[in-house]
Amino acid sequence: MAHHARAKAHTNIALSKYWGKRDNDLILPMNGSLSLTLDAFHTTTEVRFVEERGADTVVLNDQPLDASAAAKVSRFLDRVRELKGVDWRAEVRSYNEVPTGAGLASSASAFAALAAAASQALGLKLSERELSILARKGSGSASRSIFGGFALWQAGHDDQSSYAYPLQSPLHDDIAMLVVVINAAHKPVSSREGMRRTVETSPYYPAWVDDAEQRLGEMKQAVVEGDFTRMGELAEMSAMRMHASMLAAEPPFCYWESGSLQAMQTVRELRAQGHQCYFTMDAGPNVKIITRTSELAVLKRALAATVGEQALLTARPGPGIVVENC
Structure with a gap:
């Protein structure tokens, strides 16, 4: 039996910057930040969990990820599997409409989409706040890509208090x-x-x-x-x-x-x-x-x-x- 979902997330650009972590594992930032989510760049990710053990497979733009990047995705998926209490392998297929690693926030849209697709595939009913917390553990800026328009990621003081939320603006x-x-x-x-x-x-x-x-x-x-x-x-x-x-x-x-x-x-x-x-x-x-x-x-x-x-x-x-x- 397979559990399958798809998510689309857009990149965001920070107007007030985040730079530096006080917890590298949980990706807790030294300072809060505020961003604008953009319509021009996005990532679409499909995640399928198969009820058997084995290595995850991760494909980006129809090419397998290198071992280091794939391991990072698997470590993130371990967090999602832990929430569900399963050890099923995952098949991930992602399409990135953002140049990767060029300072255009590809990791923000990538991990926001991965967090949303993986949690949905496992039937986790996460609130937007919970989804922001989860996405943050893959990439800090991904916490903000859960939301459209302006979003503020508060630094918080621990895992549960560091999350983003949307801001309404006349701009x-x-x-x-x-x-x-x-x-x-x-x-x-x-x-x-x-x-x-x-x-x-x-x-x-x-x-x-x-x-x-x-x-x-x-x-x-x-x-x-x-x-x-x-x-x-x-x-x-x-x-x-x-x-x-x-x-x-x-x-x-x-x-x-x-x-x-x-x-x-x-x-x-x-x-x-x-x-x-x-x-x-x-x-x-x-x-x-x-x-x-x-x-x-x-x-x-x-x-x-x-x-x-x-x-x-x-x-x-x-x-x-x-x-x-x-």
């Missing part, structure tokens, strides 16, 4: 994100390694954590009240301060490339001309520009001249998790 209907793909290749320093190195060696890191928690409250207020300008200012500040902590790590590392700097400068120039746009960056060279829907055409023209039109991807607020039985 939802008039916000867009222009993704500038500088390099979609797999980044040389993974997010996990980058976080570990920063937490353990950067003298600036304690200041980052203290500041991030304070600014998170300000960001939440700006989003809930619909203050686009303050939201954008805080988003840029969060990204720049996060990357500053990496530059001070030992050895230092930087995800930026020359094209990243060029895109950031273009945003600053357009803003000086009166356009409403702000940039943010995650663990990768790609730049995400937060803007109004009405500003997209101007932004695209300006950036196409420097990076090429093919490097520009447009996104709007995306939906929350969608789950179905197969």
Whole structure:
């Protein structure tokens, strides 16, 4: 007998960043974060549990995952199996509409979809909060991809208090994100390694954590009240301060490339001309520009001249998790 379900989850981009863990096993963050789920990038995952023991099989975009990545998926599935009290093997087939490992939040959509599909396949009736907690144990940012639009992941103090929840905002209907793909290749320093190195060696890191928690409250207020300008200012500040902590790590590392700097400068120039746009960056060279829907055409023209039109991807607020039985 097989137990089979499918789930679709979208990526999210943090406006107030999370960087660093205080518990690597449970993925409890040092600080809370706030994100926007996007409609342009998603992962669809099918999970089938077969009532027999054996090794899991994991296929991504019709190719078997390498041993290390497959083992990570199996360890996550062990958590789901434990909730159900079974030891059945799983067959996982996933399709990722996001470049993997390029700082475009592929792990967020991947583990949100995996958590939802696996729990549904085993008949677990998880609430959104419980599903957020489960997804977090695969990838911290996956806790936020359970929800559409804006979501806040509170740091909490233990496993059950660290989860995300949705935020309603007047900005939802008039916000867009222009993704500038500088390099979609797999980044040389993974997010996990980058976080570990920063937490353990950067003298600036304690200041980052203290500041991030304070600014998170300000960001939440700006989003809930619909203050686009303050939201954008805080988003840029969060990204720049996060990357500053990496530059001070030992050895230092930087995800930026020359094209990243060029895109950031273009945003600053357009803003000086009166356009409403702000940039943010995650663990990768790609730049995400937060803007109004009405500003997209101007932004695209300006950036196409420097990076090429093919490097520009447009996104709007995306939906929350969608789950179905197969």
